[in-house]
Structures are given as C-alpha cells and as structure tokens.
Amino acid sequence: MAQLSYRDAVAAAIAQEMRRDERVVLFGEDTAAAGGVFKTTVGLFEEFGPRRVKDTPISELAILGAAMGAAMTGLRPVAEIMFSDFLACCWDYVANEIAKTRYMSDGQISIPLVIRTANGAGSRFGAQHSQSVENWAMAIPGLKVVAPSTPADAKGLLAAAIRDPDPVVFFEHKSLLANKAEVPEGEHVEPLGKAKVLREGKDITVIALAAMVPRALKAAETLAAEHGISATVMDLRSLVPLDAKTLLAESARTGRVFTVEENPRLCGWGAEIASVIQEEIFGALKGPIVRITTPHVPLPAADQLEDAVVPSVARIVAEVRRGLDSRRAA
Amino acid sequence: MTLYRNRLLASGVAEGTLAKIESEAMTKLDQATEAAKASPTPSLESAMSDVWADGGNAWRN
Numbered sequence: 434m435a436q437l438s439y440r441d442a443v444a445a446a447i448a449q450e451m452r453r454d455e456r457v458v459l460f461g462e463d464t465a466a467a468g469g470v471f472k473t474t475v476g477l478f479e480e481f482g483p484r485r486v487k488d489t490p491i492s493e494l495a496i497l498g499a500a501m502g503a504a505m506t507g508l509r510p511v512a513e514i515m516f517s518d519f520l521a522c523c524w525d526y527v528a529n530e531i532a533k534t535r536y537m538s539d540g541q542i543s544i545p546l547v548i549r550t551a552n553g554a555g556s557r558f559g560a561q562h563s564q565s566v567e568n569w570a571m572a573i574p575g576l577k578v579v580a581p582s583t584p585a586d587a588k589g590l591l592a593a594a595i596r597d598p599d600p601v602v603f604f605e606h607k608s609l610l611a612n613k614a615e616v617p618e619g620e621h622v623e624p625l626g627k628a629k630v631l632r633e634g635k636d637i638t639v640i641a642l643a644a645m646v647p648r649a650l651k652a653a654e655t656l657a658a659e660h661g662i663s664a665t666v667m668d669l670r671s672l673v674p675l676d677a678k679t680l681l682a683e684s685a686r687t688g689r690v691f692t693v694e695e696n697p698r699l700c701g702w703g704a705e706i707a708s709v710i711q712e713e714i715f716g717a718l719k720g721p722i723v724r725i726t727t728p729h730v731p732l733p734a735a736d737q738l739e740d741a742v743v744p745s746v747a748r749i750v751a752e753v754r755r756g757l758d759s760r761r762a763a
Numbered sequence: 764m765t766l767y768r769n770r771l772l773a774s775g776v777a778e779g780t781l782a783k784i785e786s787e788a789m790t791k792l793d794q795a796t797e798a799a800k801a802s803p804t805p806s807l808e809s810a811m812s813d814v815w816a817d818g819g820n821a822w823r824n
C-alpha cells in the first residue's frame with residue numbers, strides 16, 4: 434500500500450490504464466503540461482507525450498465532441514470537464530449523443546469513454562462552480578455515474594470506468610482532492626456498481642456518497658459516543674449501476690434509513706434511493722426515510738453560507754436525532 | 764448544404780459531379796425508406812435493449 438492523495442490516485446489510475454492500453458488518451462483544458470487545474474493529471478504528459486495527452490480549447494462541446502468521435506473510432510478517451518457545472522455547456526453531447534448512440538444504432542455503435550469532472554462544494558467557488566450534479570447524469574439512460582469518496586476508490590473505480598464499454602461520468606469531489614489514504618500499489622480495479630459498508634451499526638442506516646461519506650462517518654461516531662445511536666454507514670460509490678441489493682439489505686437490517694446528499698433537495702439521488710427502498714421493503718421500515726440534503730437553493734459562495742446549506746456533521750447528527758425523536762413522539 | 768455546394772462549385776468541382784453525388788444519395792435514401800416500410804414493425808422487446816454494451820437496460824442489481 435502507498436499513501437496517496439485523492440488527486441494523485443486519479444492520476445495513478447489514468448497512468449495505470451494508459452500503460453495497459455495504448456488506446457487510452459486523455460484531454461481537456463490544461464490537462465497536459467499544467468497537470469490539470471486541480472492537479473489530477475500531473476506527470477501524464479511527461480510519461481505519455483503530446484500524442485496521448487492533449488490540451489484543448491476552452492470549449493466543452495469541442496472536448497466531448499472529440500471524445501465521442503474518438504470513442505466511436507476505436508480509442509478509449511478520458512475527457513476532462515474542468516468543473517461539473519460546465520456539463521451544462523455540453524449537455525447535448527452528454528445526454529443526447531453519448532448516452533443514446535448505442536440505443537439509437539440498435540447496439541451497432543459503442544461509445545466507451547469517461548468524462549471526468551470536478552464536482553461539489555467546499556472551495557467557495559459559488560453557484561456556478563460548486564454544484565453537485567451527479568443527479569443530472571443519473572437521470573439519463575445510457576450513462577453510468579460514479580463518485581468515489583476515498584483515494585483507493587478514486588484509483589480503482591476510475592480504472593474500471595476506463596475499461597468499461599459504456600460511457601461513464603466520473604465525479605471527482607473537489608473537497609476530497611487533498612485527502613490522503615492508503616491506495617493499493619500495482620494494478621487496482623474496483624468493479625462498478627458495488628456499494629461499500631464502512632461501519633456496521635444496529636439502529637440506523639446512513640447512505641452517503643462522495644464528500645458526504647466522511648461526514649456521515651464522523652456523524653456516526655458522534656451519534657454513538659454522545660447519543661447511544663449505533664449507525665451503519667454505507668458508501669454508494671456509484672449511482673448507475675446501483676447496488677440495490679446492498680442498500681436494501683442494510684436498510685432492512687435497521688429499519689431506519691437516512692440519506693446524506695449534496696444535491697439540492699428536488700430530485701437529488703436520495704429521492705430515487707428512498708423510492709426503491711419504500712417500494713421494495715416497506716414492511717421492514719420502522720419509520721419514514723429521511724433525506725438530509727442541500728436545500729433547494731443555488732450554492733452560495735460566502736464561507737458561512739456554503740457551510741450552512743451543505744449537510745455538515747452537526748446537521749447530520751441533528752437530523753438523525755430529530756428523525757428518531759419524531760418517530761418516538763408519534 | 765447549399766453553402767457547401769456553392770463552396771465545392773467555387774473550388775472547381777463540376778456541376779455534373781455534384782449532381783451525380785446527389786442522385787446517388789437520394790437513391791440510397793429512397794431504397795432505405797422503402798426497406799423500412801416493407802420491414803415488420805420492431806419487437807416490443809427492442810425498446811428495452813441496447814442501452815448498455817451487454818445488450819440490456821439494467822441500471823441496478
């Protein structure tokens with residue numbers, strides 16, 4: 434095992450796959466000599482050269498149009514959209530072309546590509562550079578949606594995404610980029626669509642994704658130490674494919690479910706999770722599923738406002754306690 | 764298309780060559796249209812296939 438930051442793990446995954454498969458190419462704004470605006474592609478230009486690692490113009494449409502054409506003609510492109518908010522600039526390619534071409538061609542045309550993008554709050558970049566938009570991609574048939582929470586998963590899941598024969602939108606959380614942890618050395622690939630139970634508890638099940646995972650784990654520690662509440666914490670890791678088996682089993686085991694999501698309230702991914710759970714294991718639930726979300730507002734830039742709207746450890750603790758207390762009171 | 768046609772003409776491509784390309788393209792389109800009309804309607808199952816490379820549409824286990 435090596436100690437790697439999340440951002441270095443991203444670069445390690447791309448390097449691993451570029452060494453393995455010469456069809457893998459990387460491009461985006463400042464991804465080459467600069468090593469990426471978020472320093473997630475450092476060293477790749479030096480190792481693989483300008484034929485396989487390229488800078489692009491500041492045009493998200495051009496980036497994904499090139500990626501789609503490259504994928505259709507035999508390459509395995511990894512395209513970077515600097516901020517996930519900018520997916521809005523090229524959503525036609527994402528939602529209407531890349532996602533649907535296999536279906537519309539009756540399975541004749543494959544688009545094996547990865548769209549990597551920096552997602553989420555924590556950097557005080559404001560309403561147009563700090564959104565969590567994994568729920569946008571989740572809503573489009575034909576897109577796989579992955580959002581790792583640890584350096585090991587950043588490497589393993591990105592490697593799997595690059596090998597996947599379908600288009601994958603890979604959300605790298607900005608507030609996790611500096612986090613360091615052990616990452617397997619050598620080839621490391623984690624299958625897509627497998628959730629991970631990070632902590633086992635008997636009273637409640639907390640389902641989280643990306644930056645909400647470490648917050649859910651800290652909240653679980655507080656709930657246990659200060660309130661005697663034993664929480665299971667599960668990292669979904671990918672929204673599509675969704676590991677429904679694990680989330681249903683863990684939800685049924687405690688009967689009390691809380692989702693922690695950075696998406697704004699309406700149609701955040703937790704709504705779909707809650708729908709699946711109540712449709713399939715309603716009888717196992719001991720109370721309503723509680724969604725802990727960002728409110729339905731654009732993300733503010735000011736430190737104290739951003740901190741106030743994105744689910745924090747304190748808010749997770751408070752909402753879990755309120756959820757359990759309201760059930761007891763009823 | 765008109766702009767590109769004019770550009771080709773300006774670059775020296777003969778009118779006859781363009782007309783031949785257009786005629787061949789229209790023939791292909793007509794043949795494809797007739798073939799589609801003469802084919803059976805697609806199976807209902809085909810609405811649910813080829814979302815993913817494995818041929819299916821499963822988004823969960």
